[in-house]
Amino acid sequence: MAPVSPPTRPALRARYERRRHEVVATAAQLFAERGYSETSIGDLTAATGLAAGGLYHYIGSKEALLLSICDELLEPLLPRAREIAAAPGPAERRLRELMHAWLEHIEAHLDHMLVFAQERHVLERDPQWAHLRRRRKEFEQILDELLARGEAEGTMSFPDRSMTLLALLGMVNYTPQWLRPAGRLSAAEIADHYCDLILA
Amino acid sequence: MAPVSPPTRPALRARYERRRHEVVATAAQLFAERGYSETSIGDLTAATGLAAGGLYHYIGSKEALLLSICDELLEPLLPRAREIAAAPGPAERRLRELMHAWLEHIEAHLDHMLVFAQERHVLERDPQWAHLRRRRKEFEQILDELLARGEAEGTMSFPDRSMTLLALLGMVNYTPQWLRPAGRLSAAEIADHYCDLILA
DNA sequence: TCTAATTTCGAGCGGGCGTTCGGATTTTCT
DNA sequence: AGAAAATCCGAACGCCCGCTCGAAATTAGA
Numbered sequence: 001m002a003p004v005s006p007p008t009r010p011a012l013r014a015r016y017e018r019r020r021h022e023v024v025a026t027a028a029q030l031f032a033e034r035g036y037s038e039t040s041i042g043d044l045t046a047a048t049g050l051a052a053g054g055l056y057h058y059i060g061s062k063e064a065l066l067l068s069i070c071d072e073l074l075e076p077l078l079p080r081a082r083e084i085a086a087a088p089g090p091a092e093r094r095l096r097e098l099m100h101a102w103l104e105h106i107e108a109h110l111d112h113m114l115v116f117a118q119e120r121h122v123l124e125r126d127p128q129w130a131h132l133r134r135r136r137k138e139f140e141q142i143l144d145e146l147l148a149r150g151e152a153e154g155t156m157s158f159p160d161r162s163m164t165l166l167a168l169l170g171m172v173n174y175t176p177q178w179l180r181p182a183g184r185l186s187a188a189e190i191a192d193h194y195c196d197l198i199l200a
Numbered sequence: 201m202a203p204v205s206p207p208t209r210p211a212l213r214a215r216y217e218r219r220r221h222e223v224v225a226t227a228a229q230l231f232a233e234r235g236y237s238e239t240s241i242g243d244l245t246a247a248t249g250l251a252a253g254g255l256y257h258y259i260g261s262k263e264a265l266l267l268s269i270c271d272e273l274l275e276p277l278l279p280r281a282r283e284i285a286a287a288p289g290p291a292e293r294r295l296r297e298l299m300h301a302w303l304e305h306i307e308a309h310l311d312h313m314l315v316f317a318q319e320r321h322v323l324e325r326d327p328q329w330a331h332l333r334r335r336r337k338e339f340e341q342i343l344d345e346l347l348a349r350g351e352a353e354g355t356m357s358f359p360d361r362s363m364t365l366l367a368l369l370g371m372v373n374y375t376p377q378w379l380r381p382a383g384r385l386s387a388a389e390i391a392d393h394y395c396d397l398i399l400a
Numbered sequence: 401t402c403t404a405a406t407t408t409c410g411a412g413c414g415g416g417c418g419t420t421c422g423g424a425t426t427t428t429c430t
Numbered sequence: 431a432g433a434a435a436a437t438c439c440g441a442a443c444g445c446c447c448g449c450t451c452g453a454a455a456t457t458a459g460a
Contacts, residue, residue: 009428427434
């Protein structure tokens with residue numbers, strides 16, 4: 001996750017991080033449309049304007065870059081989910097808020113999401129990815145607990161809660177493949193629709 | 201799709217196709233768990249027991265092998281879907297039957313499915329994959345028409361049919377990531393649950 | 401049994417890829 | 431201005447991978 005040589009002088013950290021963030025975003029875009037393995041370092045240097053050496057100043061390695069993309073995606077989402085789920089109010093309201101936040105996050109990070117989804121098989125095996133596995137698992141647990149609370153409160157009922165959860169995960173994880181920011185449907189509308197589907 | 205040198209003598213065709221099918225299945229398994237790019241020809245020779253030359257006798261090239269996996273997956277499903285959708289009876293019954301067939305097909309070809317899903321970004325760009333794009337599109341159209349027929353018959357109603365279709369595709373396409381043949385849920389149960397969700 | 405077709409072998413080739421590294425350039429701070 | 435830190439360059443390296451090819455082994459059919 002950490003790049004090779006971040007500047008020690010604090011005044012330069014900001015510029016460094018900004019530039020690094022640009023590089024990661026550019027890479028996410030390329031990876032999303034061509035695939036990680038099908039994108040070469042040459043493609044990356046062409047897209048960023050940096051030469052190989054300059055690029056490695058920021059990314060450390062190609063695989064670390066991939067990890068950075070997924071980190072940038074999951075890191076802010078999980079605390080937000082915790083926060084929303086822990087807030088007061090009925091489970092259904094909590095769920096709808098969480099779905100909104102989730103889908104807005106997806107809409108704002110389509111490329112990152114597509115890359116993350118693409119690398120599922122790496123996620124499940126490589127020990128370097130263990131912390132991401134944990135994060136994803138906790139996120140799914142938060143969702144599941146919300147559904148369970150809804151059942152306990154009597155406002156939701158599912159024939160099979162765990163299957164409903166999987167269906168929900170499926171819908172949402174598929175969304176980046178067709179969602180377009182300029183498209184007909186907003187993230188909020190989609191979130192509401194998905195909620196209606198499983199709560200009906 | 202066609203390998204390099206299929207035998208001309210018809211008596212040998214059967215054995216050749218059988219062996220070839222074995223190779224494709226083995227490859228699908230490896231690709232599904234490690235990823236296409238992360239699986240080397242060396243891995244393939246080790247898993248099949250064939251040496252490099254022998255392997256290429258059946259696969260033609262690594263990319264052609266990937267295409268074969270996806271072909272074997274989609275080729276039988278589409279005609280079956282056409283048949284089911286065209287059969288007489290109310291739309292809801294047609295849809296349920298199609299979902300059953302679909303999920304049983306997934307259950308029977310988990311590896312192929314995972315590989316196909318993994319290569320989404322290739323599917324959408326490479327001209328070599330055009331016929332697979334067409335097949336998938338037609339399959340989705342069949343589904344959409346079934347939903348539309350349900351609405352016309354008055355037995356289904358959706359706030360937004362195209363979004364419901366996308367939700368359904370999401371659920372089903374995600375299924376191979378958790379479905380296990382020895383698991384708690386059968387393909388039939390899952391299909392019914394999914395139908396219930398969108399028809400509620 | 402003899403021949404031709406088929407299947408298999410495996411060393412080796414050519415190329416592309418990720419990465420390195422020494423130095424040049426630019427920037428920051430005193 | 432001067433020194434130290436940070437940024438960037440790009441040629442070059444070594445490795446690994448997909449693939450080839452001529453020959454050997456096996457099998458089918460007469």
